[in-house]
Each structure stands twice: as structure tokens, then as C-alpha cells.
Amino acid sequence: MPYSADIDRKWQKKWEETGIYRFNPEETDKKLYCLEMFSYPSGANLHVGHWYNYGLTDSWARMKRMQGYNVFHPMGFDAFGLPAENYAIKTGIHPQDSTLKNIETMEGQLKEMGATFDWDYEIKTCMPDYYKWTQWLFLQLYKSGLAYRKNAPVNWCPKCNTVLANEQVVDGCCERCDTEVTKRDLTQWFFKITAYAQELLDKLDTIDWPEKTKKIQTNWIGRSEGAEISFKVVDTDIEFQVFTTRADTLYGVTYVVLAPENPIVENITRPEYAEAVEKYKNDTKKQTEIERLSTTKEKTGVFTGSYAIHPITGEKVPVWIADYVLASYGTGCVMAVPSHDERDFEFAKKYNLPIKRVIKSADGSNDELPYCEYGVLVNSSEFDGVPSTEARTAIIKKLEADGKGSLKINYRLRDWLVSRQRYWGAPIPVVYCEHCGEVAVPEENLPVTLPYNVEFKPDGESPLKKSEEFMNTVCPKCGATAKRDPDTLDTFVCSSWYHLRYPDNRNNDKPFDTEWINKLLPVDKYVGGAEHAAMHLLYARFITKALRDLGFLNFDEPFLSLVHQGTILAPDGSKMSKSRGNTISPDDYVRKYGSDIFRMYLGFGFNYVDGGPWSDDGIKAISRFASRIERLVESLAEQKSKASRTDIDKDDKELNFVRHTAIKGATQDTDRFQFNTAISRCMELVNALFKYDAEVKTKNIQLFEDTIKDLVKLVSPFAPHFAEEMWEQLGCEYSLFNQKWPEFDENALVKDTIELAVQVNGTVRGKIEIAADADNSAAEAAALADEKIKPFLDGKEIKKVIVVKGRLVNIVAK
Ligand code: ANZ
Ligand code: ZN
Structure with missing residues (x-):
């Protein structure tokens, strides 16, 4: 029977009946944890991206399984989040109903892919038996001071009248209505990821991740070595620190700038400047950070009327506020050196502030200002003639001796804001009591269940706030009436620890058993999109380290080896999207050719980590390739009874050479996720087998048979149903996937x-x-x-x- 979707079903049924892909919890010494980033159950259908990610990672896992690894390969759903809630607002269908329905459909389709997922370990983050433990995680961080509440500006859409997550702000505008997003101050929960900034940087060296992704994380963490230097405000007791990476330019400071939001601005602004300062502060609120940092934006600011004293020269320098200084970085204050800093230069020109050169290039040439490189100091008293890097250290030492400055390392990384004024998420397990204030829900009272009947209209308030049933509770400490926190947790909290839950997904007493997951983790191979570089992948690393320090785990990094699959684009090279109507449906191809042909084509037609524009030109070639393998299997059956040679002659050696070249190459390539070249090697072997079959009259049938068997094994990761069928036709025992992966023979690779x-x-x-x-x-x-x-x-x-x-x-x- 030629390969078709019927064969897929035949083997899926058999695999399910025999439980062949069940993980064996006994043999953890050979464990291999293979994980794909789980999917968001948004649409009802798997798209090409899912197939590309899950289908081909499964191919890798299959080879590993045949190589003797005890592969743990679970699957689940990242089921909370905004799209379901937005869909509900549009259609009136409850997020829980649409989500669970989508999950069911996707489970069915994932099963049709014929992957090795062990569904016994499935997780769905929106179910109480999962989010109970997400809330538990919150409580552990809270108890250890890693979760805290503070007032902070959040993204606010004035038209939708709602708070937006960072991901919903596209180019400074609301994703839904395109209105310019502003800031609003709200009391929010944060996770102290900054406590791990240095370790998050250092441990990048210990993991096998794409260099680009490490670089993104490095930049996102943004370590900066510099100094904090004190400036005193004239005629007051007020003192503030600036953060600078260029202490060598200290003698060139001609003014200082505070971020408009800096709380001391109010205290130092002179009455005659108050109105202008107030207006400027309000204007600043309307801008996003990206706009404020834009180098093309004209610099603006206002004078506060106050002066500060230069810590070394004692000179008076004016204190300004300007939006190019961010409140959230460093100290929120800068010493301005217009001669050697681009932004300060522009600002000084505009407002007629003095510009004083203090650095010359080392060769003494008189460069144009601003001169932003390192060089040699001038106009800097006893430091004249000293090179920048030396002077930087010396000046900090001098300041240190006077108690006016010190070395300081800053990180760009901010604490992770986890509160969302949204319905479809895990409720934050905290209540507010009139007597006791903020009180964590005791662990034994978890989960704080998300109520079903809630109005979720976007009107600026958390939807849960309107649910009396949810909001009104009693204080766990004193028993008085209390209110719950109406916010839910960012869905990235759900996915920050899911890799820890899979191996112990049915545990009702704990999120996971420490001893057990210390055996199964870290994840050995993690595969998913590169767009998660600075969010999910950083959060999961942070949570792993925090739980380690709390004694729940004994490893540092969650994902030892990471692969990003490329993106399959529309034929014109643009992004596939439903709204553009340029998506391609895997279903049509699967129905027509069978799922293996589609999967193998995805492996063959693209360089896995690059992806590229979709074209189905090659899919027929893949279908033909499969037919040719079928023909070889048939030909072998016909010849099996015929006379056979047993000696090894020149033709046999030639075939053997191609066979072992293919084994060596396909194994290495599959291991490195270079599926296209792995499949090409199999094609070369098919060609050699055809040549042998046609040209060699008296064959070595045993060699012919063994080579065909190796071929079937080599293609089996990419075409599992098809290969299992071929294996049966070869008269071999079920299952092919319990066979050993072929190993190459070094001697066969030496040509006579x-x-x-x-x-x-x-x-x-x-x-x-x-x-x-x-x-x-x-x-x-x-x-x-x-x-x-x-x-x-x-x-x-x-x-x-x-x-x-x-x-x-x-x-x-x-
Ligand atoms: C004086 C100076 C002179 C600076 C000079 C630069 C060049 P990184 O490397 O990113 O850490 N800065 C400090 N805090 C800031 C804030 N909150 N908002 C905007 N800018 C801020 O950059 C550190 C430099 O960025 C600091 O060094 C400071 O300007 C500025 F010739 O201080 B510098
Ligand atoms: Zn109380």
C-alpha cells in the first residue's frame, strides 16, 4: 500500500495502543529532556510555524531515542493571556470556553503530526491545578523579598481606557486602537530580577545558546561600570548623586540635569520657575521611553532656578530638568559635559550653556567638539596630561577620599512588573486588610480561584474588581473583612517555571518534587522562537536561580542547549498572517501527501535556523523520494529468494561507502538541526541503492537488505509513519523506534x-x-x-x- 494519510492513522493508533512513547521514569541516568516552547491556544488550527517547530524537533528527539536516550518529551499549553480576553471582548465568548475548545482541537492536530509527545505529562497553565502553583511561586518570592509592591508608571491607552502590557505597545501606540500610549502611575507588583543581574550575565558562558541570543540578553541586562558622584544644591541641605561612566570629564561639567520625575525636583525648584517646571513635567508624561531616548528628537528642558556645587572645583553649575534623562536609570541625575557628550552638546547649544573642553585626543590634534572618545586630560588641574582611563580611576579615588563619590556598577535591567489589570490570568494571592495591610494568602488556601462570571470590559479597572464574590474575603491574619488584589499575573510568570512542572504534573502536594526534578532537569534541548530572547528566556533563567537559592532545585540554568527555529514566510517573503490572508494551511498538504511528506519537506526545503519564504516546489520531489524507497523495499522482496553472492566485491564496497557516508553525515547533521543536509544524504544513498539494484546482476542480497534497513532508519525521524510501514514491509519486528540507530563503520569510509x-x-x-x-x-x-x-x-x-x-x-x- 503506497504511503498516504491512512498509513499515518494506522501507526498513530498502534503507537497509542502500545504506549511506545511513554517516558520511562526508571531510567533517569539516560534521560534527555527535549522541550519545545509550548504553544498559545489562540487559533483553532496548527499553522506552519507549529509544524516547523514541533515536527522537526520531534525528528531530533526520535533520533536521540533510537540512540539509546530515555527521551522526556512533553507538551502543553500557555493558556492564559490577552488574545483570548480580547477575543471575548469582541465576540462575547468566555475566554475559558474558547481556550479549552482551542486546546482540544490543537491536541488532536498535534497527535496527527505523529510526534513522540507523552501526553500523560501535559500541562495547561489556565487550570487551577497549575496556577495554584504559579501562585505558590509568587508566595515564595514574596516571602524572600523578591516580590514587592510599589507605585510605578504603566502604559496607558487613553482611548481604550486601560493599562497595556509592554508587548501591547507597538511603536508607542496601542495595539488595538493605534492611539498614542501614555504613562499612568499605579501600584504594581514587581519581581526583583535585578538581584540576579550579574549572575544572569556570568552564567551565559556556561550554556550552549546561539551567540545572538546571548548578546541580546547581555545588552538587555546592560552592565555599565562607572561612578556615583555627589553634588550639593546651593543654599540647601539637599545633595544628589549622578551616575557617570566618564569621571575623567568631571572638570568639564557646566550644568547638571535631573529627570523631570525625580522627586527632589519639587524641593529645589525656585518659585519663579515652578510653573514652567510643572508644565514640562506634564509634557514628559506623555512620552514613551523610546521617544525620550531618540537621538533625532530635539533636546528640550527647563531651568529649576537652583545651582549645584561642583564636588572638586566648588563652582556653581545650574540645575536643569530634561526628558533625555531617564528617572529609572542610574540615579536619574546626570552631570552634563557638553564638550564630550553628544546630547549634552546639543542641549548646551540650544540653551546657551557653557562648553568647556577637558579631553584632547592622544596625538594632540585639536578635534571638533563634541569629542566623545577617550584621550588625554586638559583644563583639569593636577590631572592635565593624564590619559582618560587612568584619570577616571584617579578622580574617583580623589572623590572617595573626600566622601564625594565612589565606584558604581549599574544595570539597565529593571525589575519585572508582573501585575496585569486583566481578567484571564492567575489571580495574585494577596489580600488587603484594614488592620494588617498587605497579607499574603497562606499556601494552604491556594488556589485563589479565578471566578467564571465576570464582566471583562476594558474600562481601566481590573475586571475582577467588579466581582463582589471574588473581591470580598477575610483577612487570614485577623479575620476582619478584607479585599483581594484585583490584578492577575503576567502570563510570562506562568511560563517562567513550566519546565519544572512537566515531570511532576500530577503532584497535588507540591509544585514538583525536588529530588525528582533534580534528576530530570535541566532541559537538555530547548527549541523555540528567537523573539523570546529578552523576555521568557530571561525570566525562566531568573526564576530557576531564585528557586535554587530558596532550596527547591540544585541547578543554575533551566535550558542547557537552545535552538531557535527560523520563520517560514509567505511566498513573497512577508510575514504570514491571517489578516493578510497569506497563510498556508498544513492541513491541505497533510491530507494530500500524508503528514510525513509535509514534515520531511519542511526539513528538506529550509535551513532550519533560517527559515525563509514558503514554496511547495520541492514537495513533489519529497513525495517521489518516498516512493523510490518503497520501490527499493519491493525490489528487495522480489529478489530475496534469488541467488546471492556473499563475498564483497568492488560494487559492494562502493555501496557500502555511500551507506556509511550517509550514516555518518545524516547522524551529525540531524544532531545539529541541519535537517536539509541530513535528508540529502539519504537521497544520495537512495541513488546508490538504485544504481546497485539496476547494474549489479548478482547482488550481495544481505548487503542490499542491510543497507535498505539503514536507509529506513535514517529517514525515520522525518517520516516516522512511513518508515514504520517500510519496516513492517521489510518483515521486521515492531517497532522501528525501538531499534538501534545505525552507526557508521570507519573502515567502510576508507577507499581502496x-x-x-x-x-x-x-x-x-x-x-x-x-x-x-x-x-x-x-x-x-x-x-x-x-x-x-x-x-x-x-x-x-x-x-x-x-x-x-x-x-x-x-x-x-x-
Ligand atoms: C558624564 C558624561 C560625560 C557621560 C561624557 C558620558 C559622556 P551607560 O554607558 O549607558 O551606562 N546617564 C547617566 N544616567 C542617565 C540617565 N538616567 N538618563 C540618561 N543618561 C544618563 O551611560 C552612562 C552615561 O549616560 C553617563 O555618563 C551619563 O552621562 C549618562 F563625556 O556622565 B555620562
Ligand atoms: Zn487583618
């Missing part, structure tokens, strides 16, 4: 003979075959004696013969 090109006076005239270990004189003799070469030498005198070992023989004749 080699081919050399023969040139006469520099032109190639023929080829000779000689023993691989033949020396130069043997090669020369063979070339001169060759019947095809002789006519070119006729009547000529041989002047010289040059042999390039292993490559060619050049005969010079006149």
Missing part, C-alpha cells in the same frame, strides 16, 4: 582505490584509477600506460611528469 585526473600539457585528457596507497611513480606509470592518454603523447617526447598526490598527474610532452 582513488581516481586521479590526468593532464597533458595542462589540459585534462582522462582519469585513472589507482590503489589508494600507490606512490608517485606508480601513479606516473599508470598515467603513461593509460589507453585514453596514449594518443595525446604520440610522437612526442616526455619532458616531465608531475604528480599531485591524490589529485592529478600532469604530463609535459613536446
Whole structure:
């Protein structure tokens, strides 16, 4: 029976009945935890991206399984989140109903893919048996001071009248209505990821991740070495610190700038400047951080009327506020050095502030200002002539001695804001009591259940706030009436620890058993989109470290090895999207060709980590490739009874060479997620088998059979149903996936003979075959004696013969 979707079903049924892909919890010494980023149950159908990510990672997992690993390969759903809630607002269908329905459909489709997922370990983050433990995680962080509440500006859409998550702000505008997003101050929960900034940087060296992703995390964490320097405000007791990476430019400070939000601005603003300062502060609120940092935006600011005292020279410098200084970075205050900083220069020009050069280039040339490089100090008193890097240290030392400054390391990373004024998420397990204030819900009272009947209209308030049933509770400490926190947790909290729950997903007493997951984790291979570099992948690393420090785990990093699959684009190279109507449906291909042909084509048609524009040109070739394998299996069946050679001759050696080359190459390539070249090796082997079948009259049938079996194994990760069917047709025992992966034989890769090109006076005239270990004189003799070469030498005198070992023989004749 030729391969088709019926074969898929036949084997899916058998695999399910025999439980072949069930994880064996006994053999943890050979464990291999293979994980794909779980999917968001948004649409009802799997798209090409899912197939590409899950189908081909499954191919990798299948090979590992056959190589003897005890592969743990679970699947689940990242089921809370905004799209379901937005969909509910639009259609009136409750997020829980749409989500659970979508999950059911997707489970069915994932099963049709024929992957090795062990569904016994499935998780769905929106179910109380999961989010109970997400809330538990919150409580652990809270108890250890890693979760705290503070007032902070959040993204606010004035039209939708709601708070937006960072991901919902697209180019400074609301994702839904395109209105410009502003800031609003709200009391929010944060996770102290900054406590791990240095370790998050340092441990990047210990993991096998794409360099680009490490770089993104490094930049996101943004370590900066500098100094904090004190400035005192004239005629007051107020003192503030600036953060600078260029203490060497201290003598060039001609003014200082505070972020408009800095609380001391109010205390130092002189009455006659109050109105302008107030107005400027309000204008600043309307801007996003990205706009404020834009280098093309014209610099603006206002004078506060106050002066600060330079910590070394004692000079008075004016104190300004300007939006190019961010409240959330460093100290929210900068010392401005217009001669050596681009932004300060622009600002000083605009507001006529003095510009004083203090750095010259090392070769003494008089460069234009602003001069932003390092150099040698000038106009800097005793530091004149000292190079920047030396001066930086020396100036900090001097300040330190006077108690006016010190070394300081800053990180760009901010604490993770986890409160969401949204319904479809895990409720934050905290109540507010009139007497006791903020009180954590005791662990034994978890989960704080998300109520079903809630109005979730976007009107600026958390939908849960309107649910009396949810909000009104009693204080766990004193028993008085209390209110619950109406916010839910960012869905990235759910996914920050899910890899820890899979191996112990049915545990009702704990989120996971420490001893057990210390055996199963870290994840050995993690595969998912590169867009998560600075969010999910950073959060999961942080949570792993925090739980380690709290004694729940004994490893530092959650994902030892990471692969990002590329993106499959529409045929015109644009992003596939439902709204553009340019998506391609895997279902049509699966129905027409069978799921294996579709999967194998995805592996063959793209470089896995690059992806690229969709084209189905090659899919027929893949279908033909499968048919050719079927024909080989049939041909073998016909010949099995015929006379066979048992010795190994030249043709057998040739076949064996291609066979072991294919085993070696396909194994290495599959291991490195280079599926396209792995499949090409199998194609080369098919060609060699066809040649052998057609040209060799008396075959070594055993060799023919063994080679076909190896071929079937090599393609099995990409075409599991098809290969299982071929295996059965070969008369072998179920299941192919319990067989050992083929190993290559080094001896078969050594050729007995080699081919050399023969040139006469520099032109190639023929080829000779000689023993691989033949020396130069043997090669020369063979070339001169060759019947095809002789006519070119006729009547000529041989002047010289040059042999390039292993490559060619050049005969010079006149
Ligand atoms: C004086 C100076 C002179 C600076 C000079 C630069 C060049 P990184 O490397 O990113 O840490 N800065 C400090 N806090 C800031 C804030 N809250 N908002 C905007 N800018 C801020 O950058 C550190 C430099 O960025 C600091 O060094 C400070 O300007 C500025 F020739 O101080 B510098
Ligand atoms: Zn109380």
C-alpha cells in the first residue's frame, strides 16, 4: 500500500495502543529532556510555524531515542493571556470556553503530526491545578523579598481606557486602537530580577545558546561600570548623586540635569520657575521611553532656578530638568559635559550653556567638539596630561577620599512588573486588610480561584474588581473583612517555571518534587522562537536561580542547549498572517501527501535556523523520494529468494561507502538541526541503492537488505509513519523506534582505490584509477600506460611528469 494519510492513522493508533512513547521514569541516568516552547491556544488550527517547530524537533528527539536516550518529551499549553480576553471582548465568548475548545482541537492536530509527545505529562497553565502553583511561586518570592509592591508608571491607552502590557505597545501606540500610549502611575507588583543581574550575565558562558541570543540578553541586562558622584544644591541641605561612566570629564561639567520625575525636583525648584517646571513635567508624561531616548528628537528642558556645587572645583553649575534623562536609570541625575557628550552638546547649544573642553585626543590634534572618545586630560588641574582611563580611576579615588563619590556598577535591567489589570490570568494571592495591610494568602488556601462570571470590559479597572464574590474575603491574619488584589499575573510568570512542572504534573502536594526534578532537569534541548530572547528566556533563567537559592532545585540554568527555529514566510517573503490572508494551511498538504511528506519537506526545503519564504516546489520531489524507497523495499522482496553472492566485491564496497557516508553525515547533521543536509544524504544513498539494484546482476542480497534497513532508519525521524510501514514491509519486528540507530563503520569510509585526473600539457585528457596507497611513480606509470592518454603523447617526447598526490598527474610532452 503506497504511503498516504491512512498509513499515518494506522501507526498513530498502534503507537497509542502500545504506549511506545511513554517516558520511562526508571531510567533517569539516560534521560534527555527535549522541550519545545509550548504553544498559545489562540487559533483553532496548527499553522506552519507549529509544524516547523514541533515536527522537526520531534525528528531530533526520535533520533536521540533510537540512540539509546530515555527521551522526556512533553507538551502543553500557555493558556492564559490577552488574545483570548480580547477575543471575548469582541465576540462575547468566555475566554475559558474558547481556550479549552482551542486546546482540544490543537491536541488532536498535534497527535496527527505523529510526534513522540507523552501526553500523560501535559500541562495547561489556565487550570487551577497549575496556577495554584504559579501562585505558590509568587508566595515564595514574596516571602524572600523578591516580590514587592510599589507605585510605578504603566502604559496607558487613553482611548481604550486601560493599562497595556509592554508587548501591547507597538511603536508607542496601542495595539488595538493605534492611539498614542501614555504613562499612568499605579501600584504594581514587581519581581526583583535585578538581584540576579550579574549572575544572569556570568552564567551565559556556561550554556550552549546561539551567540545572538546571548548578546541580546547581555545588552538587555546592560552592565555599565562607572561612578556615583555627589553634588550639593546651593543654599540647601539637599545633595544628589549622578551616575557617570566618564569621571575623567568631571572638570568639564557646566550644568547638571535631573529627570523631570525625580522627586527632589519639587524641593529645589525656585518659585519663579515652578510653573514652567510643572508644565514640562506634564509634557514628559506623555512620552514613551523610546521617544525620550531618540537621538533625532530635539533636546528640550527647563531651568529649576537652583545651582549645584561642583564636588572638586566648588563652582556653581545650574540645575536643569530634561526628558533625555531617564528617572529609572542610574540615579536619574546626570552631570552634563557638553564638550564630550553628544546630547549634552546639543542641549548646551540650544540653551546657551557653557562648553568647556577637558579631553584632547592622544596625538594632540585639536578635534571638533563634541569629542566623545577617550584621550588625554586638559583644563583639569593636577590631572592635565593624564590619559582618560587612568584619570577616571584617579578622580574617583580623589572623590572617595573626600566622601564625594565612589565606584558604581549599574544595570539597565529593571525589575519585572508582573501585575496585569486583566481578567484571564492567575489571580495574585494577596489580600488587603484594614488592620494588617498587605497579607499574603497562606499556601494552604491556594488556589485563589479565578471566578467564571465576570464582566471583562476594558474600562481601566481590573475586571475582577467588579466581582463582589471574588473581591470580598477575610483577612487570614485577623479575620476582619478584607479585599483581594484585583490584578492577575503576567502570563510570562506562568511560563517562567513550566519546565519544572512537566515531570511532576500530577503532584497535588507540591509544585514538583525536588529530588525528582533534580534528576530530570535541566532541559537538555530547548527549541523555540528567537523573539523570546529578552523576555521568557530571561525570566525562566531568573526564576530557576531564585528557586535554587530558596532550596527547591540544585541547578543554575533551566535550558542547557537552545535552538531557535527560523520563520517560514509567505511566498513573497512577508510575514504570514491571517489578516493578510497569506497563510498556508498544513492541513491541505497533510491530507494530500500524508503528514510525513509535509514534515520531511519542511526539513528538506529550509535551513532550519533560517527559515525563509514558503514554496511547495520541492514537495513533489519529497513525495517521489518516498516512493523510490518503497520501490527499493519491493525490489528487495522480489529478489530475496534469488541467488546471492556473499563475498564483497568492488560494487559492494562502493555501496557500502555511500551507506556509511550517509550514516555518518545524516547522524551529525540531524544532531545539529541541519535537517536539509541530513535528508540529502539519504537521497544520495537512495541513488546508490538504485544504481546497485539496476547494474549489479548478482547482488550481495544481505548487503542490499542491510543497507535498505539503514536507509529506513535514517529517514525515520522525518517520516516516522512511513518508515514504520517500510519496516513492517521489510518483515521486521515492531517497532522501528525501538531499534538501534545505525552507526557508521570507519573502515567502510576508507577507499581502496582513488581516481586521479590526468593532464597533458595542462589540459585534462582522462582519469585513472589507482590503489589508494600507490606512490608517485606508480601513479606516473599508470598515467603513461593509460589507453585514453596514449594518443595525446604520440610522437612526442616526455619532458616531465608531475604528480599531485591524490589529485592529478600532469604530463609535459613536446
Ligand atoms: C558624564 C558624561 C560625560 C557621560 C561624557 C558620558 C559622556 P551607560 O554607558 O549607558 O551606562 N546617564 C547617566 N544616567 C542617565 C540617565 N538616567 N538618563 C540618561 N543618561 C544618563 O551611560 C552612562 C552615561 O549616560 C553617563 O555618563 C551619563 O552621562 C549618562 F563625556 O556622565 B555620562
Ligand atoms: Zn487583618
